[in-house]
Amino acid sequence: MTDRKWGDLAKKIESGWGPERERAARVGLDHRAATRRVAMGVLVSVAALAFAAGATGAFMHWRTHEATNTVSLAPSATPLGGAVETVTVTRLSPETVLEAMPEHHGRGFELRAGGARFSAPHDAAHPFVVVASDVVVEDIGTTFTVQYLPGDKLQVAVEQGRVKVRMHGTETEIAAGDSLELALLPAALAKPRGKGGPAVASWRPLAEKGQYDEAHAALTKAGPNAVRDETADLLLAADVARLGGYPAEAVPYLERVLRAHASDPRSGLASFTLGRVLLDELGRPGEAAEAFARARAGGGPLAEDALAREVEAASRAGDVTRSRELAREYQAKYPHGRRAKAVSRFGGLD
Amino acid sequence: MLQKPHLSLVAPVSDVGGRELLTIEALFSAYSGYVATLAARLLGSGDAEVDDVVQDVFWLASRRMAKIPDLVQGRGWLATVTTRVVGRKLLRRRFRALFHASQGGGNVPARGATAEERAILTRLYEVLDGLPTQARLAWSLRYLEGEPLDAVASACGCSLATAKRRVAAAKSVIDEVFRDD
Numbered sequence: 144m145t146d147r148k149w150g151d152l153a154k155k156i157e158s159g160w161g162p163e164r165e166r167a168a169r170v171g172l173d174h175r176a177a178t179r180r181v182a183m184g185v186l187v188s189v190a191a192l193a194f195a196a197g198a199t200g201a202f203m204h205w206r207t208h209e210a211t212n213t214v215s216l217a218p219s220a221t222p223l224g225g226a227v228e229t230v231t232v233t234r235l236s237p238e239t240v241l242e243a244m245p246e247h248h249g250r251g252f253e254l255r256a257g258g259a260r261f262s263a264p265h266d267a268a269h270p271f272v273v274v275a276s277d278v279v280v281e282d283i284g285t286t287f288t289v290q291y292l293p294g295d296k297l298q299v300a301v302e303q304g305r306v307k308v309r310m311h312g313t314e315t316e317i318a319a320g321d322s323l324e325l326a327l328l329p330a331a332l333a334k335p336r337g338k339g340g341p342a343v344a345s346w347r348p349l350a351e352k353g354q355y356d357e358a359h360a361a362l363t364k365a366g367p368n369a370v371r372d373e374t375a376d377l378l379l380a381a382d383v384a385r386l387g388g389y390p391a392e393a394v395p396y397l398e399r400v401l402r403a404h405a406s407d408p409r410s411g412l413a414s415f416t417l418g419r420v421l422l423d424e425l426g427r428p429g430e431a432a433e434a435f436a437r438a439r440a441g442g443g444p445l446a447e448d449a450l451a452r453e454v455e456a457a458s459r460a461g462d463v464t465r466s467r468e469l470a471r472e473y474q475a476k477y478p479h480g481r482r483a484k485a486v487s488r489f490g491g492l493d
Numbered sequence: 494m495l496q497k498p499h500l501s502l503v504a505p506v507s508d509v510g511g512r513e514l515l516t517i518e519a520l521f522s523a524y525s526g527y528v529a530t531l532a533a534r535l536l537g538s539g540d541a542e543v544d545d546v547v548q549d550v551f552w553l554a555s556r557r558m559a560k561i562p563d564l565v566q567g568r569g570w571l572a573t574v575t576t577r578v579v580g581r582k583l584l585r586r587r588f589r590a591l592f593h594a595s596q597g598g599g600n601v602p603a604r605g606a607t608a609e610e611r612a613i614l615t616r617l618y619e620v621l622d623g624l625p626t627q628a629r630l631a632w633s634l635r636y637l638e639g640e641p642l643d644a645v646a647s648a649c650g651c652s653l654a655t656a657k658r659r660v661a662a663a664k665s666v667i668d669e670v671f672r673d674d
Contacts, residue, residue: 146636149617149636149637150636150637150639152606152610152613152614152617152637153534153636153637153638153639155603155605155606155610155614156530156533156534156537156601156602156603156614156637157530157533157602157603157604157605158526158529158530158532158533158543158602159533159539159540159602159604160525160526160529160530160543160547164529164540164544164547165521165525165526167544168521168525168544168547168548168551169521171544171548172521172548172551172552172555175548175552176555
């Protein structure tokens with residue numbers, strides 16, 4: 144076969160390329176471009192996050208070291224033996240609020256919030272003392288950490304030596320390597336503490352300004368007694384919890400409104416909000432349905448939405464009969480309701 | 494004595510300013526058919542594989558538009574990229590054939606060919622399947638596409654001598670197989 148003949152024969156090979164395949168190829172290319180954009184977006188986000196995490200880590204490292212350096216204190220009283228030894232205090236988080244107790248001459252601190260690590264040489268004549276809420280920690284030559292924990296708790300952990308922990312007349316000694324968690328009394332958390340008082344009670348203005356993360360941190364430090372037993376304050380605290388990213392903590396506040404202030408016109412709103420938190424945030428549709436039912440029982444502008452959400456909650460709870468029943472009720476009450484489509488879907492009326 | 498006129502050197506007029514910026518859309522419209530046909534001839538197979546190659550080639554082109562000076566030179570650039578993409582596809586096909594996962598070619602898209610021509614083409618691609626991929630591509634570009642040897646070398650990314658050697662190696666086998674035709 145001649146070389147020229149191969150060329151002629153090759154002309155018989157056709158790709159069958161046409162407008163349809165051309166269009167399909169364009170779609171494929173667009174899809175690839177979109178995928179690449181998403182991938183690049185993810186890559187950039189990951190890189191940015193890694194950079195931010197690195198920068199935060201470096202900043203925290205710097206802060207920690209700076210804090211260590213700035214609060215290393217030479218004791219005002221010369222220790223036994225005459226050697227000059229220093230007390231080193233390290234703040235464990237930026238939220239840490241620590242104040243020196245003047246009467247202890249550099250060997251006493253009050254921890255108002257957050258946590259701190261203390262390293263103090265023992266001085267029998269001048270014991271090193273840390274007061275946190277109603278707990279007094281006294282060292283017997285040691286390095287230890289005192290830290291507030293969520294749920295009104297305080298943790299004392301000992302690295303070296305021993306400490307004495309006093310609380311309401313009882314005294315416990317903790318040795319190196321051990322730690323102790325203490326439940327704090329709400330009254331002690333809420334009591335005014337000199338200059339630190341306003342800082343602890345500062346959650347409300349933060350919440351009113353919409354700074355929910357900061358308000359939540361302040362509220363956690365202040366403890367549950369910082370919330371007054373009034374509908375407005377309870378609703379605000381619930382907003383702080385759910386919008387600060389802790390929806391489960393909003394539930395008790397909302398339930399307190401329903402229990403103690405049922406006659407308040409805002410109890411319907413509290414009930415509706417509770418339903419939303421339970422359904423959307425906590426995945427508890429059965430309880431959410433009950434909350435929505437209470438919300439619509441009082442009528443008012445939320446009744447339609449509450450009924451629609453109750454249909455959804457019942458459906459998600461697997462109660463098909465109830466959701467269908469409620470969906471029919473919605474259709475009867477609100478034939479042109481703005482949530483008719485969703486109600487039909489969840490109620491199985493489509 | 495006549496004075497010579499004063500001459501000064503002037504830079505050649507650049508044609509860049511007047512040239513329109515090449516877009517992937519224009520490239521695709523102009524050459525998608527060419528790329529598809531070239532891919533079909535190099536692969537010796539039908540629609541799905543060809544579509545993949547076209548997408549791969551223009552995807553690469555969309556990311557390398559800066560390297561394509563204009564629409565005319567785009568053809569050569571696309572031929573080179575198509576050859577490489579097809580080369581990778583052939584290697585994958587060969588690898589899959591090791592595990593009996595692929596039937597290889599066998600379905601030459603020659604709708605207008607007579608039964609005899611179709612038989613020859615089928616036999617040709619069977620022979621090509623047995624050749625080293627680079628030799629196969631070089632021969633296909635030279636004899637099926639009718640490209641000159643320097644274009645074959647450019648598309649295969651090798652020197653002219655290497656291109657000649659590859660074409661010759663494949664040609665000797667194919668000539669031997671089809672000696673009596």
